[in-house]
Amino acid sequence: MATQETQDAIVIQDVVKSFKKRTIKGEYTTFKSELVSWLRGQRRARQAGLIESLRGITLNVPRGKTMAILGRNGSGKSTLLKLITGIYTPTSGNITVNGRISALLDLGAGFHPDFSGRENILINGIILGMSRAEVQAKMNDIIAFCELGDFIDEPVRTYSSGMYMRLAFSVATHVEPDILIVDEILAVGDEHFSKKSMAKMMEFKRQGKTIVLVTHDLETVKRWCDVAAWIDGGRIRRVGAPAEVAEEYRKAVAIAEAQSVVFTPPALSEGGLPQVPEEKAEVPQAESAPVGLSVSLRDPSGEELRTLSPEQPVEVQIDYTAREGVEGAEFEVALEKGDGTFLYRTSTRIDAVHLPKPLPSQGRLRLQSGRLGLLGGEYVLAVRVKVAGATSQAASAARCRFKVVSEREDAGLFRPPHQWVVEAVPAVRPEEQSLRLTAS
Known part of the structure; x- marks a missing residue:
């Protein structure tokens, strides 16, 4: 058996995830109409059906590496992350997670809107596996990192989306996880906190933590990740070097757009993105x-x-x-x-x-x-x-x-061509001012 040091952080073996399909048309009814229909024997038939979001996923995430998950909306990326974090259970197959896991999925998930930021830090820290004493010991660091000031003691329902993100990121990254799962949440927030959060992620990489990142930013994938996996139509299309996977994915999307191919989620269609041709892609x-x-x-x-x-x-x-x-x-x-x-x-x-x-x-x-x-x-x-x-x-x-990328501090959308001219306006002597008034 592999030792703790050499085994993969996450092992996914032939995982299938299906959801029940809603087959009854959603119509507005009343209790009276439903009761009358039932008494008349006019109950609407329910047909069995399943939606396959993931179709036999097998994937290993190496310990200490940063893996990017690529794929268009509806391809199954978020479902896979929720399976890894235990929010969903697989319909079939096995998922093994080796280490403490922390996740940034839906914005504000796990926060109680009527509790303050400080109270939610305590609750989320305990949910993520820390003891009350451990959370209390890190409370000041978490509050300082999220930079919420006096808002930390206000109900989180009063927070903006950016404030939610700051608090969620601070909690998730200060619980000392072995594995961090991130689903596009870093796209929320201002430039200052985005740089700060990326610096924190780089610190995680230097510490040998495992990171699984869902993103649509292919440059981030090429520059920042160690390995990439491309999911298409609920299946793994390719796993490999980030630059190669990202480029093949980009080409397939370009081909689909050129051919006016409409992407449909795996539940509705067996097809996904078209295959990338070997030449003239x-x-x-x-x-x-x-x-x-x-x-x-x-x-x-x-x-x-x-x-x-x-x-x-x-x-x-x-x-x-x-x-x-x-x-x-x-x-x-x-x-x-x-x-x-x-x-x-x-x-x-x-x-x-x-x-x-x-x-x-x-x-x-x-x-x-x-x-x-x-x-x-x-x-x-x-x-x-x-x-x-x-x-x-x-x-x-x-x-x-x-x-x-601009080093200037202009505000707005564009920087029009311009230049400043500073001129000294000559002062008018009193006798000249008097002459001007007399002449007029």
Whole structure:
């Protein structure tokens, strides 16, 4: 048998998780109508049915490593984390957790809204396996880290989402867990606490703690994690080096968007994301759409950018493949904040760009900009192509995310070109002022 030092932190063996399917249409009824229906023998039949959220997951999380869990919404990531933490029990299969586990899942989960922050620290610490004395000994450190000030003695129902997150993160990371489970909760909060929480996570890594992280930020996966697992349609698609798994996942999402593939959760469909072809994954040929797309942000030398400064010159590079005889295409570029806030949109039609008729089978468009002038934050570049005569469902789309890092303290969304001019205004002598008044 493996020793405590060499065994994996989490061992998941052929785990299946099913939920009962609701088959009766949710209609508003009254007690009287239900009683009358029952007396008349008109009871609605209930059909047996199950929703399979996870379908035979086998995965080992190495001790002391940080593992990223990737996958689109509805693929089963959060269900897997709730199985690991014991919130759910598997329908079949086994999960073994070696060590004390702490989790940051749903925001504010486990907090009683009418208790103060201090009281909830005590309750959550005990739930996570600490004694009352241990929680009391760490109480001051937890309060200092979450920076809630006098609010620590107020009911948590008065807290904002950011305050909830601070308190939850502080408790979860101060109970000395061997394994930390994080489900996208670090996306909540201001920039100051985000940096502080990431520093705490780095401290965990240096201490040899095991971290399981669900995130959609592929750059964080590549830069910060030791191993990555991709879940698609309730099954493990791939496990391996973070950069390789993240890139394959990104390409599959790009292909799905280019082909207008609508993702459905595993309960509704056996399919997931399309397989990534071995060649030309960056500019896939769509089957259902006339034009396939991929998009990236690059510097003037052609190097792909994921992080840039407000003043850095950039260009949007759009690679496409087109079916034979495609005419009347319009390429549209939109800029959004990471939270979906719309910032700007233009297109080849708006800017009167001449496109070949018909489009070549393969081509590239480059939208050049001297500077974006955006302030620090996360942004999304979205590209769409519409073809005259094609249905809206056949429109192709592609997206890429990037981060702007600024050392300045401007506020808002963008930094317009500007400069300050300071001039000394000459003083008017009293006799000149008197002459001006007399003349008038």
